[in-house]
Amino acid sequence: SRDSHETDSSCRKDDAHLVHGLSETIVGVLGGGQLGRMLCQAASKMAIKVMVLDPSENCPASAVAYDHMVGSFDDSDTVQEFAKRCGVLTVEIEHVDASTLEKLEQQGVDCEPRASTIRIIQDKYLQKVHFSRHDIPLPEFMEIDDLEGAKKAGVQFSYPLMIKSKRLAYDGRGNAVAKSEEELSSAIDALGGFGRGLYVEKWAPFVKELAVIVARGRDSSILCYPVVETIHKENVCHIVKAPADVPWRVRKLANDVAHKAMSSLEGAGVFAVELFLTMDGQILLNEVAPRPHNSGHHTIESCYTSQYEQHLRAVVGLPLGNTSMKTPAAIMYNLLGEDDGEPGFKMANQTIARALEIPGATVHWYDKPDMRKQRKMGHITLVGTSVGVLEARLKSMLKEEGYENP
Ligand code: ATP
Numbered sequence: 211s212r213d214s215h216e217t218d219s220s221c222r223k224d225d226a227h228l229v230h231g232l233s234e235t236i237v238g239v240l241g242g243g244q245l246g247r248m249l250c251q252a253a254s255k256m257a258i259k260v261m262v263l264d265p266s267e268n269c270p271a272s273a274v275a276y277d278h279m280v281g282s283f284d285d286s287d288t289v290q291e292f293a294k295r296c297g298v299l300t301v302e303i304e305h306v307d308a309s310t311l312e313k314l315e316q317q318g319v320d321c322e323p324r325a326s327t328i329r330i331i332q333d334k335y336l337q338k339v340h341f342s343r344h345d346i347p348l349p350e351f352m353e354i355d356d357l358e359g360a361k362k363a364g365v366q367f368s369y370p371l372m373i374k375s376k377r378l379a380y381d382g383r384g385n386a387v388a389k390s391e392e393e394l395s396s397a398i399d400a401l402g403g404f405g406r407g408l409y410v411e412k413w414a415p416f417v418k419e420l421a422v423i424v425a426r427g428r429d430s431s432i433l434c435y436p437v438v439e440t441i442h443k444e445n446v447c448h449i450v451k452a453p454a455d456v457p458w459r460v461r462k463l464a465n466d467v468a469h470k471a472m473s474s475l476e477g478a479g480v481f482a483v484e485l486f487l488t489m490d491g492q493i494l495l496n497e498v499a500p501r502p503h504n505s506g507h508h509t510i511e512s513c514y515t516s517q518y519e520q521h522l523r524a525v526v527g528l529p530l531g532n533t534s535m536k537t538p539a540a541i542m543y544n545l546l547g548e549d550d551g552e553p554g555f556k557m558a559n560q561t562i563a564r565a566l567e568i569p570g571a572t573v574h575w576y577d578k579p580d581m582r583k584q585r586k587m588g589h590i591t592l593v594g595t596s597v598g599v600l601e602a603r604l605k606s607m608l609k610e611e612g613y614e615n616p
């Protein structure tokens with residue numbers, strides 16, 4: 211009878227147990243930042259239970275999560291304790307304890323994407339080595355251990371030279387540019403010296419930066435979202451335009467590179483592939499994120515299936531959703547802290563007030579307890595009939611000179 215099944219906690223696939231709703235799997239997310247918050251928001255619509263693990267009591271995801279365990283996603287015991295409460299483990303940040311995920315996988319815990327994927331991606335140098343072995347086009351790169359090595363790299367790759375931390379990089383924190391050999395040691399100092407592990411990349415003379423969100427289901431099916439253009443300011447994502455205004459051939463090439471990069475990694479979920487488009491029409495891979503990504507925020511308002519819903523579908527084993535845009539165009543504008551503390555909040559409020567007057571604009575505020583300069587505090591997505599129309603609306607929202615409100 212049904213009753214006997216309900217008391218039997220180890221339901222077998224072939225018994226009469228009926229799933230109530232979309233999925234009864236509890237999704238455990240390592241990290242509770244804005245990406246975790248938006249995952250929880252998508253989950254709530256489908257009544258999928260998301261638990262987050264984050265050290266901060268009032269992290270962005272906390273208020274909207276089904277449950278929040280306060281603790282470090284980089285601490286082995288904490289992650290193991292957290293895993294016991296979840297049916298599947300996933301991440302909203304790659305800087306988690308990969309060794310513990312590997313150990314948990316050996317014990318049969320379901321990690322999506324796989325621990326091996328997180329391990330490769332969280333070390334940007336290892337990631338570059340991995341992709342070059344898989345014949346993915348990349349800017350040339352080289353490990354550096356001392357100033358002599360950096361100078362040699364400068365001779366080989368010339369200047370400006372991009373110096374990067376191997377680990378714990380985000381929002382450009384971990385990148386430093388040396389414009390000449392004289393600037394090498396100050397750039398290296400700015401990254402905290404050689405202790406944390408550094409490598410260099412040849413400067414990519416890109417004409418545009420592009421990104422592709424790729425989803426992989428548990429059945430290994432792969433779907434790509436439309437190619438977008440990302441515009442960075444001081445190494446931080448600033449604006450995303452969807453779709454990217456590039457020829458069909460470039461879109462195809464970007465998709466092919468993203469698809470190939472994805473095929474070399476294991477596990478389900480959405481991934482972001484950041485790309486450079488060079489003057490001569492080549493596509494080079496910058497980096498991959500094993501999770502939803504800033505370049506996919508626009509999908510919440512502009513696509514049939516948002517990247518957040520898609521990630522949940524992928525990790526719990528539901529069919530992937532349609533990745534097409536349901537609006538002709540979208541622009542995403544990041545609300546980056548313009549100042550620390552109260553002055554920063556005041557400036558953000560002014561932009562938000564103007565955004566609320568704009569047709570097709572949606573304001574997302576992450577509710578981070580502290581305002582800091584250059585910190586991602588929220589974003590605004592504009593949808594409409596063309597990227598051109600949206601650019602004009604964005605200008606009016608930002609009160610840029612020379613723009614007359616129509
Ligand atoms: P994210 O927040 O995307 O994780 P990150 O800290 O990992 O950022 P990167 O993606 O490596 O940093 O670099 C940030 C930005 O710096 C890029 O989007 C690009 O604008 C610029 N950049 C990175 N590498 C190069 C390069 N080799 N040549 C020129 N510009 C580069």
Ligand code: MG
Pocket residue numbers: 379380381497
């Ligand atoms: Mg990165």
Ligand code: MG
Pocket residue numbers: 484496497
């Ligand atoms: Mg990046």
